[in-house]
Amino acid sequence: MTLLAEPLVAILVTGMLVGTSAALLGSFLVLRGNSMLADAISHSILFGIAVAWLLSGQTSGPVQIAGAALSGVLAVFLIETLTRTRRLRDDAATGLVFPALFSAGVLLINVTARDVHLDEHTVLLGEVGFVWLDTVTIAGIELPRAMLATGVMLLLDAAFVLAFYKALKLATFDPDLARALGLAPGIIFYAHLALVSGTAVAAFDAVGVVLFITFVVVPPATAYLLTRRLLPMIALAMLIAALSAPLGYALAIALNVSIGGSMALANGPFLLAAYGWQRWRGGRRAAPASAAYSDPPSA
16 A cells, blocks of 8 residues: 555545645635535536436546536526526525536436445535545556545646636636637636536545535635735635645544544634634724824813
């Protein structure tokens, strides 16, 4: 057994890979005000996983990731289509679409995959504590399958952000300007969400897609409280997500609870600390201003 396949190393590295890739993509969702699209996507990918199995007979691998990615894009497309009718708000459209796709995925699994190891509970909750049991050997190196999948998705996510950083930045802060410059913000947006879907399905063997949402939202939101510059925000969000993995693991061992849930919960102290620091800094700035406008002391 190689070092990467050791239980402790496999658990920590996989958790850190999931957290950093989710935080990288989630930073743009948080800035756009679309962070809850991650919730819709993470539930909708079950439909894509079920359909991909029906078409290919494969329960894992790139076909599953592609099916989940397309399912996530379909969910967002349906949400935006319903919103454009102006009869439903964004939250109502989201509340209609993702339960429908999730329910369809559950029904497909129950009807057509009764004897196949394709379980919706695994997709939702995962179990990072068992990732070291399922390994593959590449170039003589044994490593967990979940670590390989999440590592590949992190590389793809990073390559996408680096290649289209300017377009992503403009599409996030000023989509009208991006459109005027011919940068196709709509295509960038859907490509971004397709990567979110692919990363979510790569994570379901580890932390599960429900806990994946935490990594998409909380580290970027925490970093946003600490800085208003995009690059430092992304770097800080990824750092917070990476640190949450070992902290969550230690908490899980101490309390004998779910490792994936503890890794997600470990993001909370960072958020509370950032919020407290922002409030303290805001109070210090307000104090001189209030003193300047106070009545002069009487003689």
